[in-house]
Amino acid sequence: ADAASVPAFVVFTDATLTAVAVERPTTTAELLSIPGIGQTKAERYGDEVLELVAAAPGGADGPNLLGNGDFEAGGLAPWTTFSFINWQITNGVFEFVKPVNTPPSGVVLQATGQSLPAGQIVTASFELGNTSNVRKRVTAILNDSDFSDLSACTFWLPPGQPLSTYVYRTFTTKPWTNAMLSIYPSTHGVEAWIQLDNVTLQQTPSATIVG
Numbered sequence: 001a002d003a004a005s006v007p008a009f010v011v012f013t014d015a016t017l018t019a020v021a022v023e024r025p026t027t028t029a030e031l032l033s034i035p036g037i038g039q040t041k042a043e044r045y046g047d048e049v050l051e052l053v054a055a056a057p058g059g060a061d062g063p064n065l066l067g068n069g070d071f072e073a074g075g076l077a078p079w080t081t082f083s084f085i086n087w088q089i090t091n092g093v094f095e096f097v098k099p100v101n102t103p104p105s106g107v108v109l110q111a112t113g114q115s116l117p118a119g120q121i122v123t124a125s126f127e128l129g130n131t132s133n134v135r136k137r138v139t140a141i142l143n144d145s146d147f148s149d150l151s152a153c154t155f156w157l158p159p160g161q162p163l164s165t166y167v168y169r170t171f172t173t174k175p176w177t178n179a180m181l182s183i184y185p186s187t188h189g190v191e192a193w194i195q196l197d198n199v200t201l202q203q204t205p206s207a208t209i210v211g
Helices: 014-023 028-032 039-055
Strands: 080-082 086-090 093-097 107-111 121-130 136-144 150-157 164-171 179-185 194-203
Touching (some): 028 039, 121 136, 121 179, 136 164, 136 194, 179 194
Antiparallel strands (some): 080 107, 136 179
């Protein structure tokens, strides 16, 4: 309002600001659903509003952004694979390995189509198991689909480990246009299997990140 030399209520009324604080929108579409915010104001102020909301502590966690996270849909979609990995779905569990001498690194991934503002805390949760008799390493990457912003986390799975829950939390350092989760079998070898199940990806404004 100061920059435009207009009263504050011309930009957003108190009722609109209250609705933003209560609803805590995370996308432009959600912002447009708030009374008092139309297309022009969303284009002019939307990114800044979403960043402020994302940076504010508290708020309810968002829905799971992934589809078929339990692999019970009768196939792999909307997950996809890239490069060469051996995989199968057994009793609703995705099982995969990366054979040796088959570059580049193989991966199973899902692009959500969900945009995220800068400063948004996102949390992935998944179960990993290892039915082989050798130690296996798995790398998870959370990123914008154009790889302009990403983080990675590696997990070591001891031989014979049953499915166990892992949580990976990060935050966006810039606005994302298409949030994506990728799971890489970082250990190459035919010893079967690395297991993956019950995968979720959420915006988690109630969480905290240290470091």
